[in-house]
Amino acid sequence: MKPEIISRETIKPSSPTPHSQRWYKLSVFDQMSYGVYIPIILFYTSNGGDNPCNDKGVDFFEARMHCHLQGFLNHPEFEALNLLAQGQIQCNNLDLSSTLIVQITFFDCGGMAIGVSMSHKVADISSMSAFLNDWATMARQSGEAEISAQFITSFFPPHDSLDIPEYVPRKINRVVRRFVFNASKLDALKTLATSHGVENPTRVQVVTALLYKCADAASRAVSDSPRASDLVQMVNLRRLVIPPLPDKSFGNLVWCFSISATEEGEVEFHDLVAQLKEGIAGFRLTYGISFSWYELSRLVSEFRKASASSFKRKGNMVRFTCTSWCRSPLYQVDFGWGKPVWISCTNVMWNTFILMDTRSGDGIEALVSLEEQNMNVFEHDEELLRFASLNPNAFEAP
Template identity: 30%
Template sequence: MISRRQINVISRTETNIKTDSPTPLNLKHYKLPSHDRMNPDLYMPLVLFYSNPQLPDHTTSIANLLRNSLSKTLSKYYPFAGRLGSSGSYVECNDQGINFIEVQIACNLSEIMEKAPVKDEEEGFGHLFPPCSIWHKVSCSPLVLVQLNHFSCGGIAIAVCLSHRIADASTLLSFVTYWASVSHNPSDEEKLVQLAPCFVQGLLPNSYDDDFVAKEVLLPEMNWITAEMLFYNSKIAELKANQEKQDKLNGVVAEQNYTRNELVTALLYRCALAAAAKSNSGAYPHSVLFRTVNMRPLMDPPLPKTSVGNLVVANHILASTMEETELHSLVGQMRKEKKQLTGMKSLVRKEVMSIFEKYAKENYKQYAVSSICNFPLYDKLDFGWGRPVNASLMDAPFVNIFTMMDTPNGDGIKVILGLGKEDMKNFRADKELLTYASFYH
């Protein structure tokens, strides 16, 4: 049993990392498109764990290797080394650099791995990140923060925070993947060209209206509980078989061919609504599920995987009764919404936050789900000493949210979720949910 003691930071040093080469004058002003300006000015927090990193070349330290490769990476991702302009609608690419913090922590990696991915400074992962960085406002601060944590056992954790105003989770992972590749094999020019960022200003017409002012998005104070749960592939296969059997009994003619992502998303939404209804004397609320969709492969023409920005659109799936939460019905809505996005040429008026506001005014209970399943979360994040033993996006930025990602060994889906206290109690006791999922903590 891990003791519930506060984990102490022994030492902390901070360095400013600048670009390896100066940003050209013609690239000094990076104008943000409307779909970026509508995003909250908050840090997205990612942490990567490595159990026993060993460098074959003992002439340099892990910290120096990471700092040098990060400097080279910032030369490619040059806006990330700048500062957000006063209007919030552009980045001043002034090469001011980013913060790199190195910390010694008085515990073993195994102790950290037993904890929930929450920002509690004493019991959670909060001490693995720079202070006030986990889903905190960026404002005039650096757009990227990095913290290298050394544990007593020799393991490390690399925490990276990136402004959501300028990028989505896909861009965050592309950035770290490029950094890892520069660190691991800087001479592989062909690979680095493939992983290099693509800035899409010329590819998305009508997205750069100068009159479109960046929106101030205020998220509520912490009033939810964060938990982590696992859906093993074997259990998802069981859920799929049971659902296909149920479809036949109900006379559902269409061949659904359910995916893992669709089934887990639909089940999470169904059980979250059942929990909310139980908290509300059995009455189902008018609700909407926002499901973020990566638009890079759906655009016409498709955008490169390494395209920089918030290139997502939120599908919205409505439900107000238990009958409307049948899995085949929810999956049908998801597919219909996604089909309508295929072949889009512009993201104008498709901003995620504006859709949130629409349903908030209509008093819908709002849920959100995002997925980084099938993204390069493990195999491509080798800085020179092997893949991470675990990785996680941290905490929940607001209530009623689910974040899905692959498990480290690919045997299932990990979900980090945030629900209100009463809803979480009911959700964790849902028998249908517990048939297919288990809570990690």
Template identity: 30%
Template sequence: MEINIEKVKPSSPTPHHLRIYNISLLDQMLPCIYVPLVLYFCGADNNDDRIQHLKESLSQTLATFYPFAGVIKDALSADCSDQGLPFYVAKVKSQMKDFLQNPNFQFINKFFPREYNIEKQPGPGDSIMLIQLNCFDCGGIAMSIMFAHSIADMASVSTFLRCWAANARGLGFSQASPLLCAAQSSLPQNPSLPAKLIPFLNYLKYSSSGKFVMRRYVFDASALSFLKAQLSSSVASRVNVVTTLVWKCFMEAVAEETSGEDGNPFLMTQAVNLRKRAAPPFPEDSFGSMVWAQKTVCSSPQEKGLTDLVWEVKRGISNIDGEFVRRLGGDGLYEYLEKLRNEMPQQANWLSISSWVNMGLNEVHFGWGKPVWLSGYFTQHSESETVVMGNVVTLLDSRDGGIEALAIFDQKYVAGFEKNDLIRNYARVNPCVI
């Protein structure tokens, strides 16, 4: 691929008093990794004009979202001295429609800057965000974004992308920026917080090495409606239902592969957006990583049926409320985190699920139509069997109102997972996108 790079800087200098950006307690408790996203847009007549327009509107948007034009300073802060956001443009010698007919997950790796991948942990001097435009011969564009999770979450990036798109269409957006300090004021960072009390670092002990593969499962809106009716779970969200179904099928696949002999419980964590759950709620456009990994434990796949498990998952999320957020910011933080640590099993079969559903990513419109598809990044390199974290599932909106599950599974569990009747009856495996 032919690749050009330049750095896009904010259209106006970041004020001196804002040039050191201190992360919040919530940011501090999340992994320092790059999070990947790709938005796929259909072709247009002149990509050169589109690219130039995207750069100009990006520069305008970075004047407000200035941390994205900065670099990591240290574990607790970013240097926002307008270093510039690395902006790559790559030429792809193929047709987007051919790629979308049967998405090749290995090929998706090429859509991200070669100097960075999801296995690289951002450190001092590394960019907080990188963008690469992958321009197909047909005029289609696959826009890849990588961002440091210790600075922002996908909700923040979605707000950024929608503001950028509004600027590209000449609509503009509010230039006020209280969104950049909401979490820091309510949940300030704690430099003395011991690493042993950070929940995510404790979850890492459940990670394992192996050969991992990416799989894509599409749950159509009609299938989800039918499944909810079967479960008598009309009050459960489609995210609750898909989360539970995927977890149950994963548990059964692991139990089959191990012949149920390892005796380890099953742990599922799901990322919960705290913005609406605080009391009072944080503004929806609050900047940062305002998420919490809620855990649910099950002793075996036979312990609960799917209906009971849906309610168990829903109940766990309901416990993340205003009182929970208040405790995180209170004097009893250490005691509370120690309690959570003590509740964790010594060993477990771990599945991590994140949802990007209802975040507006499908509504990003730069002036030539909304994305026809969204994807992430495939972590497995052909020469390596190691990954940052395996057995991970990301949920995204599908075009018909259903949900797509992009899963990175240990290969030995895939056959058992896909022969499960729940998957066979309610999901399609990597269907054509268009």
């Protein structure tokens, strides 16, 4: 299956941008973000209506997929999902790249997919979610609503002396798989952790710990010699800084902490959950209390340099990254024809886990990207499959 591109255009702003607002200065967090796109695909069933999207100032594509949406979502393959979003994986040069790219794909049944790719240099998932909901509100209310973004550059001004390397994706034969954890399996994972003395673990923490444990085991299984690994956990800063920033603060407001698995022996699930809990508690103490916004940006800059140096010294270490999109109101994005029946993303970077809510809100979908030989082991891990379903029907998912 391959969508047929019906039209392509660059839609200009409805009025000229004032000269004083023509250039947008990246914040220090934007400067340190990868030059990639965040590609999200929202799927909608047909409701018999004909409401056009409200689109301004973006690269806009229309396409047609000659199949029915329900069949497409039966067991969605990521090779096919990649065809529904136009965002290339790199956008290092913002002077030459589009900040936002939209592709609307119509299915034969009347359903549609909206693929939205936004540059990670200007936004994180919280910013993108807020933008999508504001855009959808404007479409439903015939343009009466307004975009309510609050830009963060004034809080975290750019640093002229930062040495930010260009992002170059590694040429690795990576494979992406989707695993779904329903509410009962999440409860079972929490019970397993608490039975070993971990108090009140979150659903994100238990899923992250299990994915990391199984990915670490897969890495060891295909390696000639055991290698230590670590997991970088991304954290939304909006509610951690003092005073807190609004949820609709626009830009990159995320940072990270890490946990690790040593070379000796198999790592225990409950130990990883405990590390994640301790990590977020330590993160709050280090970055969330008594620091001004300026001091926070300085600390983050220093942490990035120290982390890069440490990783180079360890050399042979395997690094995984986890980012959670849970609690982002993506399933509330209603352009006037109802809420999405499923949401996913494409171009998941190597050794990365992306967590997002199921449609019901009480489960978690995990997108896992690993090297092919690692994935061949990972997707057959018996412990993982006791708690997660591998790529179930997305149309019928809770």
